[in-house]
Amino acid sequence: MHPWVGAGPEDRGAILRELGLDSVDELFAALPASVCTDRLPLPGPRDEDAVFGELAGMALANLAMTCHPSFLGAGVYRHVQPSVVDSVLSRAEFFTSYTPYQPEISQGTLQAIFEFQTLIAQLTGLDVANASLYDGATALVEAVLFSHRVLRGKRRRVVLAESVHPVYRRVLATYTDPLGLEVMTVPPGADGRVDPARMAAAAGEACCVVVQSPSFVGTVEDLPAVAEAASRGGALVVQVVAEATSLGLLAGGGAHGFDVVCGEAQAFGIPAGFGGPHLGFFACREGNVRQMPGRLVGRTVDEEGRRAFCLTLSTREQHIRRGKATSNICTNQGLMALAATVWLEALGGTGLAALARSCLARSEALKARVRQLGSGWSLAYPAAPSYNEFLVVGPRPGPELARQMAAKGVLAGVPASRWGGSWPDGLLVAVTERTSAADIDAFVAAARGVS
């Protein structure tokens, strides 16, 4: 007997009798004896306190960002997590429901996704967005495969800025290698920004040209120039966004002629969660909607003329298209998309802009203090515009800076050279609306103490 199994021993007995069986083993007769076992090599059942205790013990063995000033970014950002978000997510009608294949009893989920799609389209400046993807890295993969499809499979090259997140680029390689796509990587210039002319030079044979802005090293790229230069050769132009709140202050690539804006929306109120679950997003032009991967919710009516929502264009997806599907993905990150929707709608347009300005102001304040530090400290790209993240160089290599500052209670940033790269071996420092003046003081004090 167990609370999570609905039938007890008498119930089981009654069912067996109704089926005319002596033992439940008879129902498993088709399983060959050679593959069977009597007991799993696992401990027995445990009560809630015991289970919670074990998991809580693991939690205590981690240094949570809750306890220390944290400047960790590099694709995962620590923004406000208002209570209202988790409260909505905890409604059983949202978290214990299935994919909305029966629209008549899933209008809640469907409407929320329609609102998410609208918000992403608005923020990216493009026509249409899907119901979400797994994460930023796989969103990049989908954007590349999308571009390849839109151009009818005739171009096999991808031009990729090196300052697209290294993790995203490694994930892309996992997918492009088996498909025989060629990836050309273009390093940033001395100013930490991509040179639009260099990107464009290789674009003639490419299905897409991809930049991340703000980039992995925090620089804001010259998106209009990149779009103009890169699109001349007929390639699709793709913007990757890893810090989604930047769209509260900076127009998305759709406003500058980009064909795709995609990336990671974890910044919209989703916990860091040691890397997941997070929230990929994807937006493109109306004309390409049939090639768009992932789920899509559309507006329609019911037979009594009421407005209603339903999943649409499912024929792109693999449960129908099978070998000719637009993508391997056949789900979205439902509950995470809901979290982002609640977060954005609770903030409102004014609130999101205010939050982004707060990130900018705090980031500029810390940058100013770093400029004054001396002793081998400097900004790697002092002249480049940035939003809420920037690369700092110190008197020691990045990992050593992080280690020494952590010993002083400051999670100072992510070492930029963790995956190599054509940039100095410093620390990526991220700032959000939660970074207080006292936190900034703590960073500076810890930095001064580095030997």
Place this chain on the structure above:
Amino acid sequence: MRRRAIRDEPLIFERNPKRTRRQGILIPALDVPEVEPAAVLPADQVRGALSDIPDLGELEVVQHFHRLSQLNYAVDEGLYPLGSCTMKYNPRLNERTARLPGLADVHPLQPVEQVQGALRLIWELEEALKGITGMAGVTLQPAAGAHGELAGILMVRKAVEARGGGRDRVLVPDSAHGTNPATAVFAGFEAVEMPSGDDGTVDLAVLDRMMTDRVAAVMLTVPNTLGVFEHRIVDIAELVHRRGGLVYMDGANLNAFVGRALPGRMGVDAMHINLHKTFSTPHGGGGPGAGPVVVSEALLPHLPVPRVVRDGERFTLLEEDPASIGPMRGFYGSFLVLVRALTYIRGLGAEGLREMAEVAVLYANLIRHRLRDAYHLKYDSPSLHEVVFDDSRQAEHGVHNTDIAKRLLDYGFHPPTMSFPLIVHGALMIEPTESAPPEEVEAFCDAMLAIAREVEDSPEQVKTAPHDTPVRRVDEVRAARQLVVRWRPGDASSP
């Protein structure tokens, strides 16, 4: 049936139409100097006001989502007998452990010394899944079942390369879910359809003919999509291995035999597991799930990176390995989903997991027994955790599985999976899972029998269903023909 009025809920963009200023979230007060964005950012990129996203107060937002939630059916409300989806109970304990700050507020790029608890958790779940399946290795990285499936086939591809190449196709039974051939194509293989035997199982003679030295792998679902266990699985695997191939198993139906059978003894080389199915993590209205993949010794070297490595009491991360297929996604997996799965496995324990499968199979067979006179059972082979009927008897009255599904909504149940597997025309695939009390399962059977009687006495009731849901039958054709996938200013509030 709803016993009180429910208001239609406008789109959020239709609220606060005058766009007055309200506040839903108070962010920390600015304690540093303000900065004018155009002073430090490229002026041609600074955006204008986001006036299309209304400002709302906190309660207004809560009410919006509360009313939307009331329009959804959920597991917490009643049976969700979707075949192959394993819509079981999501224990509340999972929600507590997943919200521990020491797990949720941890950054994936913190140095390993700072995250020993998280790394241990991943390792513990890996060990548990290896034990449950009897397999040699595992990755917890994939974000969903289909994603895990792709990882598995990419590992097969890497193994083929390591062995000298020359195998460019994968065999997929015609009863398989659409993800199987799609995955094969994404991994750069040709998907070759293999005709099933009469009951959806593999025909050994057909396999013998098709299993050439150009075939890298066979993709199987066990039990198959008709709920029938592949009883010759050991022979199938041996044949495939003898011819130099590998066996991929779609683990969507694992709930049928946890604690009883071990894929590791069947000769399986890779199998994906759906944590949001078998291991109770929430479906969330469409994710986030997780699709770990367990592997045999043959595929161990090719597991994705990064990998958690245990060295005594210390855990580290292996970031690179040339034999690996590489990373499938950012970081290590949908960690907070993994937390829920480990909670579940610890709660149930070895005996509980076995009981889980037993009751899932008992309930499916109870449904089969009670409904087989009213609905046509196409294949007589024994059912495990799910049973597949078809609508052929009802079709004689002009009623199809879609109509039956819509009528079930009026009885307060979610319908079963329909029109799948493809080899059964008009299918009704029913998987009750083990969570519900017997009375709920019986009530579902009563509803199905009542509908069967309605089909004979008053088929119009069924054909025009649903009658008692928040919206009536939705025009999916119009949704595809007149594609509207976002709100725009100026859209009418009503259709």
Place this chain on the structure above:
Amino acid sequence: MPAVPEDLLYARSHEWVRVEGDVVVVGITDYAQDQLGEVVYVELPDVGRSVDAGEEMGTLESVKAVSEMISPVAGEVVAVNEQLASEPNLVNEDPFGDGWLVKISGSVDEDLLDAAAYRQHCAEEKESH
């Protein structure tokens, strides 16, 4: 009963063919549109493309299914029915008239069925379901 006009030729994959000089007009049959359901989108080949008999040249989508559009003849696509982009429903409402799909310059061969043979073919297909 699905309509099967006597003056047309038919492919086993449910396309119909009308010969107009050295161009053939191609569409899908009433039986096919009924099986497919309400068409929501038609993917047509590019004008100028060469096709072989039996080659897939496009697709027809309903809400729940995708059907291949198979060329019944070898030749070059000289015209496509652009109206289907905004009115895919024409395929359902007038499959032999305004719901035509493509025009191909090429000639028919003996593999195509006449109306009687096509009716027989449909009857056999229905049996095996």
